[in-house]
Amino acid sequence: MIYDHIIVKYGELSLKGKNRHHFVNQLRDTIKRKLKPYEGVTVKKAFDRMVIELHGADHEPIVEKLQEIFGIQGLTLAVKCDLELETIQKTALEALRQAGPTVKTFKVSTKRNYKQYPHDSQELNHLIGGYVLKNSEDIKVDVHHPDVEIKVEIKPEATYISCIDYPGAGGLPIGSSGKVMLMLSGGIDSPVAGYLTMKRGIRVEMVHFHSPPFTSDRARQKVEDLTQVLTKYGGTIKMHVVPFTDVQKAIKKQIPDNYSMTIMRRYMLRITEKLAAQNDALAIATGESLGQVASQTLSSMNTINEVTNLPIIRPLITMDKIEIMEISRKIGTYDISIRPYEDCCTVFLPSAPKTKPRREKANRFEQYMEIDTLVEEAVNNTETVHFKEVTEARDNAFEDLF
Ligand code: ATP
Ligand code: MG
Secondary structure, three states: OOOOOEEEEEEEHHHHHHHHHHHHHHHHHHHHHHOOOOOOOOOEEOEEEEEEEOOOHHHHHHHHOOOOOOEEEEEEEEEEEEHHHHHHHHHHHHHOOOOOOOOEEEEEEEEEEEOOOOOOOHHHHHHHHEEEHOOOOOOEOOOOOOOEEEEEEEOOOOOOEEEEEEEEEOOOOOOOOOEEEEEEEOOOHHHHHHHHHHEEEEEEEEEEEEEOOOOOOOHHHHHHHHHHHHHHHHHEEEEEEEEEHHHHHHHHHHHHHHHHHHHHHHHHHHHHHHHHHHHHHHHOOOOOOOOHHHHHOOOOOHHHHOOOOOOOOOOOOOOOOOHHHHHHHOOOOOOHHHOOOOHEEEEEEOHHHHHOOOHHHHHHHHOOOOOOHHHHHHOOOOEEEEEEEOOOHHHHHOOOOO
């Protein structure tokens, strides 16, 4: 491979005005942390992008790592060479060859930041394109829809040539949009909701409701494993495990079966709201998707939502199950989510919850409950665990376990 650089481009960051500097530094720190296992690889900040010098390292695993980082729009493999026309021509030809055997058409696009260079960009396009044509077979120029665009950048200190691009994760760097409490179950949806929330730069803290002995350690393990996977995108993540057994027992005793699910969700929100206040989070995120199950009708959301005035972020609200599953496979949570487990909801809940619960009824059923005490006890006994992103070496060890 002649490619010795990866150029990191960060789209939307440029919109962020005076905080831009802060976000770029944050992004650089994340990149450095991710690439720590790759000795010799260095990261440099340029005006509108970051340049990673590979120093002989294989680019593939590094590109994969970089694709986990929010705030990166795209990645480009590049090779640096000097400013001699002949070197540029030869390097461009080699770069194109390495783009693969299926390439049939190309074009050259030159950008000349170094205005004193003896040829202008039009001339350079011709000089480089002509050389490539003369020295390769079976390949043509197509200026409108080329298989590959050879991009040549002439800078005062060097030339950068690139023709292989990868998409980045997009979004904004984690931490640039504040913090949210994510209600994380062991299902398919909430981890995806977490990923999408983080994508917009939001740091998440997990809240999981656990009802021992009705839900097992295995169920908890599942949520821990999901959180561990999400650290790939979010860095260190705090997880709050809320003991929920007493609340559920009280509901079982005092609430008619067809409202127990609605009331249970109201408790979950009340508790999450308290944890949000304790941890400086300004909103709550869930994996709800409209119409999926009885708890996810508009009437149901309306009645559940009554107990909090924090914004509730529901990134999946309009998505189909198939779309959600696709994302969950892509981000690596699907296989964990489909492990069998008992959810605190499924253990206690009736088979036919009300699909159109009403606020007045929920309030009426709740009036004999010790709401404040139940909420306070759950919050006071919540256990908080920290999850850190695992490094390369541990990642491999982890895979061996399965
Ligand atoms: P998921 O696939 O995320 O479990 P779901 O389709 O099973 O979602 P519900 O069971 O109705 O839907 O849950 C809706 C949302 O409520 C979940 O996405 C999650 O945000 C939250 N939630 C449900 N159970 C728990 C739990 N035990 N702990 C924390 N949050 C939960
Ligand atoms: Mg679920």
